[in-house]
Amino acid sequence: MKSCSLSPLFRMSSDSAPLWYILHTHISSVERGQITVSGSILVIRGKTFFTFKFIIPRDKTCQDVYDTLVTLSQCIEELPAFCYKESHEDDWSIISMYDDYARLGVPNDKWILSNFNEGYAVNITSYPEKLCVPRTAALSVLIGSSKFRSRGRLPVLSYLHRENGASICRCSQPLTGFNSRCGADEDLMHHVLKTNPRSGQLFIVDTRPKINAMANKAVGKGFEDENNYSDVRYHFLPVENIHAMRSSLNKMLESKYHGLENSGWMKHIRSLLETALFIAESVKSGVTVVVHCSDGWDRTPQTISLASIMLDPYYRTLHGFQTLIEKEWLKFGHKFSDRCGHIFQPDSNSKEIAPIFTQFLDCVWQLMVQFPQAFGFNEHYLLTVHDHVYSCQFGNFLCNCDKERAEMQLTERTYSFWGYVSRATHEFLNPVYDATSSSFLKPDLRPSNIRWVIN
Missing domain, CATH: 3.90.190.10 (Protein tyrosine phosphatase superfamily)
Known part of the structure; x- marks a missing residue:
C-alpha cells in the first residue's frame, strides 16, 4: 500500500465501541505519555480540534505506532490528493x-x-x-x-x-x-x-x-x-x-x-x-x-x-x-x-x-x-x-x-x-x-x- 493511504485506522478496545477513522493529514501532533499499569499512553491531537488518547498494552507496540505516524507524509507527492487515478480537469x-x-x-x-x-x-x-x-x-x-x-x-x-x-x-x-x-x-x-x-x-x-x-x-x-x-x-x-x-x-x-x-x-x-x-x-x-x-x-x-x-x-x-x-x-x-x-x-x-x-x-x-x-x-x-x-x-x-x-x-x-x-x-x-x-x-x-x- 502507498504511504498516501487516506485513513489510518484506530479501533477502540471494546468490541461494542464505535470504529474511528482518522485521516493522517488531520493529525497535528503525536505524543508519548507515561507508562501506566494498563499500558503505554499515546495522545493524538488533530488540526480539526479532536484529541484521542489511547492506552496500548505493550510499550513496543506503542512506540511502533508513534514512529509510523511521525514519518507519514514527508513529501508532497505522498499526500492523499495524488492517490486518485481519474482526472477531472474541467472541475x-x-x-x-x-x-x-x-x-x-x-x-x-x-x-x-x-x-x-x-x-x-x-x-x-x-x-x-x-x-x-x-x-x-x-x-x-x-x-x-x-x-x-x-x-x-x-x-x-x-x-x-x-x-x-x-x-x-x-x-x-x-x-x-x-x-x-x-x-x-x-x-x-x-x-x-x-x-x-x-x-x-x-x-x-x-x-x-x-x-x-x-x-x-x-x-x-x-x-x-x-x-x-x-x-x-x-x-x-x-x-x-x-x-x-x-x-x-x-x-x-x-x-x-x-x-x-x-x-x-x-x-x-x-x-x-x-x-x-x-x-x-x-x-x-x-x-x-x-x-x-x-x-x-x-x-x-x-x-x-x-x-x-x-x-x-x-x-x-x-x-x-x-x-x-x-x-x-x-x-x-x-x-x-x-x-x-x-x-x-x-x-x-x-x-x-x-x-x-x-x-x-x-x-x-x-x-x-x-x-x-x-x-x-x-x-x-x-x-x-x-x-x-x-x-x-x-x-x-x-x-x-x-x-x-x-x-x-x-x-x-x-x-x-x-x-x-x-x-x-x-x-x-x-x-x-x-x-x-x-x-x-x-x-x-x-x-x-x-x-x-x-x-
Whole structure:
C-alpha cells in the first residue's frame, strides 16, 4: 500500500465501541505519555480540534505506532490528493478570479488586466501571472513599485465597488527602512487614488500593531510615510501576527470552555471583524482603501475577504464564496502548505503553522449567526471547507502559491475541491437564505455578540 493511504485506522478496545477513522493529514501532533499499569499512553491531537488518547498494552507496540505516524507524509507527492487515478480537469475551471473581475466591470477605463508578471518575468512568484492595475500606470511604475515592496507584492486591485468607483487594493509592506522612499511606488499609489475620481483621498490600512511595523523599519521594511504619499491617510488597525494566533488557538483548545477568555481567541476574532468593517464602510462611503500587513498573505486576505462579504451579496452565495477563496487566498498566495502543516518534517520547527484560514472561517460564521438569511450556504459547508483544507484530498489547498501548484501540475494530477462541491451542492445550501435580505452587512461587534464556535 502507498504511504498516501487516506485513513489510518484506530479501533477502540471494546468490541461494542464505535470504529474511528482518522485521516493522517488531520493529525497535528503525536505524543508519548507515561507508562501506566494498563499500558503505554499515546495522545493524538488533530488540526480539526479532536484529541484521542489511547492506552496500548505493550510499550513496543506503542512506540511502533508513534514512529509510523511521525514519518507519514514527508513529501508532497505522498499526500492523499495524488492517490486518485481519474482526472477531472474541467472541475478546475468552475471557479475563476477573472470571471469575478469581469463581474465587477474590469477591465474598464480605470483598470486593466496586465500581463507584466506573465511567466513570473518580474519575479512576483506569490502573485498570479495576470494582475489588475490602474490603466494609467506605466510598466516602469509597476516594476519600480514591485522592487520597493516586500516579496515584490505591489498594490493591485482586489475589489471594485461598481456604484461609486471605490476599491480595495492589496499589497505588502514597503521597504522604507527609516528614511527610504520610491518615486515609482508613490506614483502607483497616486494612480490608484485617481481611479476613483469621486474621492480626493486614499486610505492605507496597516493591519499590524504599530510597534511591530516600527520594528520592521530596523530590518529595512516598515510602512508608508504620509509626507511622501499625497492625499493619503494612514490607519493602523492592529491584528496580531501568526505566532500570537497559533498560541491563542493552543490555549483555547487546552482550556476549551474553562478559561476561554484568557486564550485571547475571541479578541482576535473581534479585531479582524472590526478591521474588515472599517474597510467595508470606507469603500461604501466612496473611499478607496489599500490594505497590507507584512507580506500581505495572512492578515490581508483575512480582512479583505471579510470586507468583501460585508459589501457584496455575491460573496455570500456558494459560488461567490468559493470565488472569494480562489481569488484572495489561493491566487494571491496564502501559504496553505506552511500554515496548515501539510508536510510533516520532524527536524523543522512549527513556527510557520498558524490558524489563519480557520480564523477567517470563524469570522464568517460569526456573520452567519448575526445574519442567518444573508448567506446561501450553511454551517456544514464551512466545516467541510475547513476539513478539506487540512485533509489534502484535493489539490486546491496544496502548496504555498499558484506558481507552485502549476509546477506540480495539480490540475492534471489531482481533483478540485470545487468540483466535489458542485456535485454535492444540495448538502451545503442554507434553507432560509433570502437573496434580498441585506445588501450591506454591518455586524454588531460588542464582545457579547462574538460567539464561541467550537463545540
